[in-house]
Amino acid sequence: MSWKIGTRIIHEDLQPDPQTGMVTQSITPAVAYAFPDTDTAAKVVSGEKEGTCYGRYGNPTVKILEKKIASLEGGExxxxxxxxxxxxxxxxxxxxxxGxxxxxxxxxxxxxxxxxxSLAPRFGIEVSFTDCTNVHNVVDAIKQNTxxxxxxxxxxxxxxxxxxxEIADVCRNHNIPLIVDNTFMSPYLQNPLExxxxxxxxxxxxxxxxxxxxxxxxxxxxxNIIKTMRKKFMGNLGQNLNAWDAFLIIRGLKTMALRMDRHCNNAQKVAEFLSAHPGIENVYYPGLASHPQYHLAGKQMRGTGGIVSFEVKGGTEAAKLLINSLTLAMISFSLGDPETLVQHPATMTHASIPPEERIKFGITDGLIRMSVGLEESDDIINDMEQALEKVIGERVVKS
Ligand SMILES: Cc1ncc(COP(=O)(O)O)c(C=O)c1O
Structure with missing residues (x-):
């Protein structure tokens, strides 16, 4: 019997421990693994036989999680x-x-x-930042060495x-791999491999x-590609995920469907509130009919996510005053947490982009990004409302 995604997130690839019956996963912190003989060791190292040879190349707890994420994303x-x-x-x-x-x-x-x-050019890699909203721009940017x-x-x-x-079709025709960062959606809301x-x-x-x-x-x-990445890149660069963090993710993941539904609902309400507010200049949220790719979002995504970006009337100073006036939302770099987090991309997450490039990317000095959390939506909106009143009050005083 096939399960729906909300059930799969909880149950798929997770079995009770055969010896103890424990329902939650155990943590295996071991770095070293013993083999019965040298032939077995050689087969595990070459990948001919399933197993773990050394913690930098994999770990049993991490493996449980990797299997689960692969199946939620529909990958091998x-x-x-x-x-x-x-x-x-x-x-x-x-x-x-x-080259x-x-x-x-x-x-x-x-x-x-x-x-x-800054780093890729040191390895001789050339980058074209391209407006991919129009697939013809992608075609035009393709070179012989892409x-x-x-x-x-x-x-x-x-x-x-x-x-x-559309972009995947172009890539396939030119035999170029397409890599997609699916962070904002999670495997619950979008599956790019499909x-x-x-x-x-x-x-x-x-x-x-x-x-x-x-x-x-x-x-x-x-x-094949994951095997190469594991051995040649992650292993050599020492970029492995550790067992303790994998355990926390296995636990956190179980509520992903519930969390994402709530993030989406709350963000939709916040976006609608902001777009109706006279103190707001622009709101960017794929769940609003005013978003340029609203219809595409409805076709490609199973929900429009928890991030809302917007510009306040009054530019940078107004944006900063608004952020500093929030009492529930916290000023923070991250996103996707239970807490509503707000930040100023031009001086925080995207400060590494030079100002002239930032503007080309649509990241104005007045832009605010909000990761709408899991609190009651009324509380998040009331907090926004009181902060916006302060911004408008300040404008009245100055004028
Ligand atoms: C879309 C996106 N991709 C990747 C990253 C990098 O993730 P990490 O901080 O886990 O390295 C971030 C971080 O904010 C992000 O927003």
């Missing part, structure tokens, strides 16, 4: 890593080497931009939604763990 295999950036850099470095070119969606997470802008296309949808922080299937992507990356620090107490990343793809 998965690799657990120490952070979202470990997953992103490993995925990119697997496909790219000296190669990569096409990257225009508004990406600041850490990804920083890696591609070895990967990397997109993030919805994007951080402008919530731009890209047509994964839409034709080759590799999915996640910052599990966000919605997958969901409690703000673990840094982790995942890469999902076919068996």
């Amino acid at each position: 295999d998965c690799l657990g890593l120490a952070s979202g950036m470990a997953a992103i850099s490993t995925a990119l470095l697997t496909f790219l080497q000296n 190669d070119h990569v096409i990257v969606t225009k508004d990406v997470y600041g850490g990804t931009y920083s890696f591609l802008d 070895k990967a296309v990397y997109i993030e949808t919805p994007s951080n922080p402008r919530l731009t939604v890209l047509d994964i299937k 839409l034709g992507a080759d590799v999915v990356v996640h910052s599990a620090t966000k919605y997958i763990n969901g409690h703000g107490d673990v840094l982790a990343g995942f890469i999902i793809g076919n068996e």
Whole structure:
């Protein structure tokens, strides 16, 4: 009998322990693993036989989680890593080497931009930041040495939604792998592999763990590519996820469906409140009919997520005053936690992007990104309302 996603998130690939019957998973912290003989050791090292040879290449607790994430994303295999950036850099470095070119969606997470802008060129990798909302731009950006296309949808922080299937079709025709950062959606709301992507990356620090107490990343793809990433990249760079954090994610993951439904509902209400408020200039949320990719979002995503970005009338000063006036929402870099978190991309998450580039990416100095939490929506909105009153009051005093 097949289960629906909410049930699969809880039960799939998790069995009670055969010896003790315990329902929750145990943690295996071991780094070293003993073999009965040298032949067995050699077979495990070569991958001919299933097993763990050394903690930097994998771990039994992490393996349970990797299997689960692979099946939730509809992939053959998965690799657990120490952070979202470990997953992103490993995925990119697997496909790219000296002399190669990569096409990257225009508004990406600041850490990804920083890696591609400052580190990748040191390895001789050329990057084209491209507006991928129009697939013809992707086609035009392809060069003879293009070895990967990397997109993030919805994007951080402008919530731009890209047509994964359309871009995947172009990539397939040109034999170029498509990598998709699915962090903002989680496997509950969107599955890029089903839409034709080759590799999915996640910052599990966000919605997958969901409690703000673990840094982790995942890469999902076919068996061969994950094997290569595990041995040649993650192993050599020492980017493995540890057993303790994997245990916390296995626990956090069980409530992902409930959490994501609530994040989506709360964010929709916050976005609607903001778009009706006279103190607000623009609201970016794929669940609003005013969003440029509203219909695409409805087709490609099973929910519009928990992040709302917006601009307050009055620019940077007004934005800062609003953020500083919030009493429930906390000023913080992260997202996807139970708590509502708010931040100023131009000076926080996306500060590594030079101002002239930031503007091209739509990240104005007045932009605010809110990760709408799991609190009661009325409380989040009341907090916004009182902060907006302060901003409007300040404007009246000044004028
Ligand atoms: C969309 C996206 N991808 C990747 C990352 C990087 O994740 P981590 O902080 O786990 O390295 C972030 C972090 O905010 C993000 O927002």
